Amino acid sequence: MSAAHPAAALDPIVLIPARMASERLPGKPLADILGKPMIVRVWERAMAANLGPVVVAAAEPEIVAAVEAAGGAAVLTRPDHPSGSDRIFEALSIIDPQRRHGAVINVQGDLPTIDPALIAAAVKPLSRGYDIATLVAEISREAEKTDPNVVKAAVGFDPADADPWPVARALYFSRATVPANAGPLYHHIGLYAYRREALEKFVSWPPGLLEKREKLEQLRALEHGLSFAAVRVDTVPLGVDTAADLNRARDILAGL
Numbered sequence: 013m014s015a016a017h018p019a020a021a022l023d024p025i026v027l028i029p030a031r032m033a034s035e036r037l038p039g040k041p042l043a044d045i046l047g048k049p050m051i052v053r054v055w056e057r058a059m060a061a062n063l064g065p066v067v068v069a070a071a072e073p074e075i076v077a078a079v080e081a082a083g084g085a086a087v088l089t090r091p092d093h094p095s096g097s098d099r100i101f102e103a104l105s106i107i108d109p110q111r112r113h114g115a116v117i118n119v120q121g122d123l124p125t126i127d128p129a130l131i132a133a134a135v136k137p138l139s140r141g142y143d144i145a146t147l148v149a150e151i152s153r154e155a156e157k158t159d160p161n162v163v164k165a166a167v168g169f170d171p172a173d174a175d176p177w178p179v180a181r182a183l184y185f186s187r188a189t190v191p192a193n194a195g196p197l198y199h200h201i202g203l204y205a206y207r208r209e210a211l212e213k214f215v216s217w218p219p220g221l222l223e224k225r226e227k228l229e230q231l232r233a234l235e236h237g238l239s240f241a242a243v244r245v246d247t248v249p250l251g252v253d254t255a256a257d258l259n260r261a262r263d264i265l266a267g268l
Contacts, residue, residue, distance in 0.1 A: 022115035022207070024064045024135055027103055028054055029096035030121035031071035036254050041075050041121055043252070045262050050252060051075055052082040053124035053265070059084075060128035063117065063135060069096075069103035095229055096120065097204075101215045104208075116211050118204045125264045126203075126249040134205040137179050137241035143210035144233055145241040146182065148198035149248045156199065160187040163200040163228060167242045182242040185228050199248050204230075210238055 030041040030051050037043065041051040048056075051068060058066040068079045068086035071093070079086035087106050093099040100118050115138050119131055130147060137145035148165045156162040166184040173180075184190065185200055206214070213236070220235035222228075233240055252258050 022135075022138055023113050024115040024117055024205070025104070025108065025113040026058045026061065026063055026066040026117045026119055026131065027100040028058060028066070028068045028119050028121050029071075029099040029103075030068055030075050031091070031099075032075065033071075034253075037252065037258065040252060040258070041070075042078055043258055045124055045258070046265055048082065049078045050124050050258075050261070051079060051121050052084065053261075054119065054121050054126070055079060055082070055084045057124070057126050057128050058117075058119050058131055061131035062128075063132055064113070065107075067103060067107055068121070069099045071099065097211070097229065098215050101211055104211070111208065114208050116206045116208055118206070120202055120251065122252040123203070123249050124252060124261050127247075130201075130245055130249065131203065133177050133243050133245060134203055136177075136243060138205055138207055140179065140241070141239070142181075142241040143207050143238040144214075144230075145179075145205040145243060146230070147201035147203050147245050148182075148242045149201060149245050151197045151199050157197050158189050163187060163202075164190050165198045165200040165242055166190050167198055167244070169244055178244050179241050180244075182234075182240040184234065185226070185230050187226055187228070198242070198244070200230075200242075201245070201248055202251075213238070 032039050034040050042049045069089050070076045070086050071091045076086040087103045089099050089102045167180050167182050169178050169180045220232045223231040
């Protein structure tokens with residue numbers, strides 16, 4: 013890992029939760045994308061971010077086997093975790109009982125085309141003192157502004173900020189169209205960077221009232237007062253949830 017990275021002092025580790033169960037695309041971690049399982053494609057992207065070790069937190073032995081066959085690192089976790097956050101926390105406890113890693117990046121296992129630079133960008137706010145960081149991108153399609161499946165982040169970016177990937181405090185996340193009135197709306201991208209202590213607290217708390225209403229896990233952190241930052245990036249990476257998404261991912265990677 014390059015010592016020049018602003019989060020180098022936190023010694024980040026990247027963890028990728030993966031499980032075979034999926035209502036719309038069963039077995040998707042092992043779905044073939046140009047000769048490699050999808051989970052291996054995600055692992056390769058995370059490695060290219062050059063932040064630190066990358067480990068897949070797997071719910072099933074076949075995922076571990078696929079990653080290790082490709083030369084990657086994986087750890088087997090309990091199959092019954094309610095969320096990816098719980099899964100990566102168990103993996104972290106197994107991998108790093110000495111607590112060497114002060115930052116944990118949770119990269120979803122269904123992002124095989126994600127730009128490695130976006131993974132690295134998510135860590136930037138931690139070096140500024142935030143507990144948790146995530147990514148957002150401005151919504152450009154009108155239909156997405158009212159689509160409850162597109163989670164919106166209420167973030168007030170400074171218009172004078174010249175940083176190409178600016179950072180601001182995330183105030184709320186919702187399936188509703190927020191904030192109201194004219195102005196940009198932001199699509200939340202489900203990639204998280206945690207200070208280790210923040211992740212430990214997060215998984216120890218029960219689901220919050222707003223979390224249960226919105227069905228958005230990240231609201232638990234806000235309900236308990238953790239500082240949450242968002243980095244504004246240019247595009248939303250493709251998440252593979254269906255067979256059509258899988259074909260799109262194959263087309264994207266074939267064109268690289």
